[in-house]
Amino acid sequence: MSKVLITGANGFIGANIVRAALEEDYEVRAFVRETSNLQTINGLPIEYAYGDLRDINSLAKAMDGCEYIIHAGALYIFLPIWFWADPKQIEQMYEVNVWATDRLMRTARVKGIKKVIFTSSESAIGMPSDGSLGDEKLFATDEELPGHYKRSKYLGELIALKWHRKDLSTCSILPTVPIGPYDVKPTPTGRIIQDFMNGKMPGFVDTKMNIVHVKDVAAAHVLAIKNGKSGERYIAGNRNMSFRDFLRLIADVGGKKAPFFSFPKILAEAFAFFDEFYSCNIKHKLPKTPLESVAAAKYRIFDCSKAWNELNMPRTNIRLAIKDQIEWFRNHGYIKKE
Numbered sequence: 497m498s499k500v501l502i503t504g505a506n507g508f509i510g511a512n513i514v515r516a517a518l519e520e521d522y523e524v525r526a527f528v529r530e531t532s533n534l535q536t537i538n539g540l541p542i543e544y545a546y547g548d549l550r551d552i553n554s555l556a557k558a559m560d561g562c563e564y565i566i567h568a569g570a571l572y573i574f575l576p577i578w579f580w581a582d583p584k585q586i587e588q589m590y591e592v593n594v595w596a597t598d599r600l601m602r603t604a605r606v607k608g609i610k611k612v613i614f615t616s617s618e619s620a621i622g623m624p625s626d627g628s629l630g631d632e633k634l635f636a637t638d639e640e641l642p643g644h645y646k647r648s649k650y651l652g653e654l655i656a657l658k659w660h661r662k663d664l665s666t667c668s669i670l671p672t673v674p675i676g677p678y679d680v681k682p683t684p685t686g687r688i689i690q691d692f693m694n695g696k697m698p699g700f701v702d703t704k705m706n707i708v709h710v711k712d713v714a715a716a717h718v719l720a721i722k723n724g725k726s727g728e729r730y731i732a733g734n735r736n737m738s739f740r741d742f743l744r745l746i747a748d749v750g751g752k753k754a755p756f757f758s759f760p761k762i763l764a765e766a767f768a769f770f771d772e773f774y775s776c777n778i779k780h781k782l783p784k785t786p787l788e789s790v791a792a793a794k795y796r797i798f799d800c801s802k803a804w805n806e807l808n809m810p811r812t813n814i815r816l817a818i819k820d821q822i823e824w825f826r827n828h829g830y831i832k833k834e
Contacts, residue, residue, distance in 0.1 A: 504569030512714035672733030676710035
């Protein structure tokens with residue numbers, strides 16, 4: 497039985513990857529920090545390796561006896577892009593998401609790891625100027641990377657491609673907008689579903705995006721171990737839809753009324769700017785509505801057929817993905833009981 501090391505194993509995508517790997521009969525070693533909240537993976541038949549992505553010695557030790565690595569670990573926060581941003585947090589973002597990835601890849605080659613699967617982001621995909629579907633051949637421009645998180649994930653993927661050229665077998669999985677269970681933080685999209693179900697969404701900024709069940713994203717990572725080609729990128733997505741239609745679907749599944757008021761994007765950006773300024777300078781906390789997430793609110797629709805065809809990635813109905821996330825939120829107290 498092959499053993500796979502999974503970094504970020506307790507995260508939203510990581511916890512689902514752990515389960516997908518177990519379903520495919522891999523032995524799993526979860527790389528987590530000693531202070532990590534492990535509620536998403538408690539009780540599973542897995543090993544734990546404790547350390548920090550910035551500590552290459554702990555990573556190297558965790559690789560011993562493993563044949564494959566799924567590198568899903570990352571610092572996932574939206575930091576302000578203005579002068580009041582904490583320079584230490586910005587430095588940490590690039591240290592974890594970029595330079596730690598470089599050291600992981602270098603060590604994996606030395607250790608004789610057979611393949612590394614890197615979790616990138618749909619943000620690393622460039623969008624065609626004519627409004628058509630984005631695909632793996634397109635790389636994001638600087639203008640399409642409005643914040644430090646997106647830039648760091650893009651640079652991390654370039655690192656993975658660099659090591660492919662140095663004869664380390666590695667490929668990248670680029671999730672679109674995943675929804676589903678084990679969304680502890682929750683993610684920005686999970687917060688949309690949470691706020692919607694709690695009656696805290698009077699309106700919205702309409703856009704287009706690609707929605708996917710997080711279990712399908714997890715399956716794509718595990719399937720890439722055998723089916724993924726080194727040096728290739730795979731967009732792990734499912735259904736392109738407008739944000740308005742996404743909210744209508746949540747309303748239908750959750751038994752709520754969909755909001756009908758659409759905010760102008762400039763108004764949403766002004767609110768996000770104020771939220772960042774007030775949160776960072778007065779409350780000394782991260783903003784609830786980061787400008788980076790609002791700035792990305794434009795058409796992000798993709799051709800995901802490469803992952804479907806080459807990896808045999810499953811495509812779960814989005815209604816079921818919404819249902820799974822709502823049920824998980826209800827069971828864990830994120831949604832008020834009626």
